[in-house]
Amino acid sequence: MNVNDFDISHPMEAVLVSSERITPPDADAEVRHLVFQLPEGAFPYEEGQSVGVLVPGPHEFGSRHYMRLYSIASPRRGESGAPDSFSLCVRRCFFIDEISGERYPGKASHYLCDARPGARVQITGPYGLAFAPPSDPSANVLMVGVGTGIAPFRAFVKHIYDEQGGWTGKVRLFYGARTGTELLYMNDMRKDLSLYYTQDTFKAFEALSPRPHFDAPPALDRVLAKNSREIWDMIRDPKTYVYLAGSRLAAEKFDRAMIAASGTDQAWFRTRYDLVAQGRYAELLYD
Ligand SMILES: Cc1cc2nc3c(=O)[nH]c(=O)nc-3n(C[C@H](O)[C@H](O)[C@H](O)COP(=O)(O)OP(=O)(O)OC[C@H]3O[C@@H](n4cnc5c(N)ncnc54)[C@H](O)[C@@H]3O)c2cc1C
Secondary structure, three states, rough: OOHHOOOOOOOEEEEEEEEEEOOOOOOOEEEEEEEEEEOOOOOOOOOOOOOEOOOOOOOOOOOOOOOOEEOOOOOOOOHHEEEEEEEEEEOOOOOOOOOOOEEEEHHHHHHHOOOOOOOOEEEEEEEEEEEOOOOOOOOEEEEEEEEHHHHHHHHHHHHHHHHHOOOOOEEEEEEOOOOOHHHOOOOOOOOOOOHHOOOEEEEEEEEEOOOOOOOOHHHHHHHHHHHHHHHHHOOOOOEEEEEEEEEEEEHHHHHHHHHHHHHHHHHHHHHHHHHHHOOOOEEOOOO
């Protein structure tokens, strides 16, 4: 789906309450956790949904709007339980022009990362994208992602344990990062997800790249391969729901691990087709 396909006709104003860098100052990547406040009852959302952020103009080529999507990182009852609030996890992006070799700042990510508390940001949505956690507390949840793909999973885990409670299904997170400090929400800067390590049903598998400058952590291959038997057994359980978020390369790595576990390309792609048909497989991939 193209960003132009989203309805942006009813934007609303969200006030930025806080903006916190969640990668250390010396880490290559700047990722920020931003918390927004909205008017009462104006923006009900659920985990897995995204918001559109409208960057103020003027814009090039005469376009009236410049919109980018960001996954909501909070569970449905709000950031830290504060009603009508939500958070985003935004990576400051740069792009290299292939012809001039120059480095350009990404518009929306810079706009958000530069915004200071009190800023008023036009947002649209929330948009569903068929990326929702199961409501049955005995369901198993398998999450695979890298980088800012952690945002919807932070919302899932907080909803499952803080809001819903009594979860008996297995909750498994396979998360890749380039370095330990870039393990978002599981590093020294913020420990949101590490807080759940004491839950009997929750297990997180961290995959750190031995080559910090690679975008898609090769370690994710190894962690997925090492645990492929458990993953494959989980997938064959009709109570398991599979989610992939972040880089497309993470999805390719997952496919490779599952091809190895299932025996053939055909066996895995057939299984994946069935999972999609049963509403038990969803992807939110964007770079
Ligand atoms: C459903 C969804 C959820 C998302 N969730 C998140 C999230 O939680 N966190 C997050 O950080 N991001 C998320 N993203 C990505 C986000 O929407 C933006 O794509 C990202 O922040 C970059 O946008 P930008 O405006 O900063 O960059 P842009 O300015 O839009 O640049 C984006 C693209 O334009 C090209 N480009 C731009 N300028 C140049 C240039 N001068 N020369 C050559 N090429 C150029 C690049 O190839 C690049 O791919 C999500 C995307 C989707 C679709």
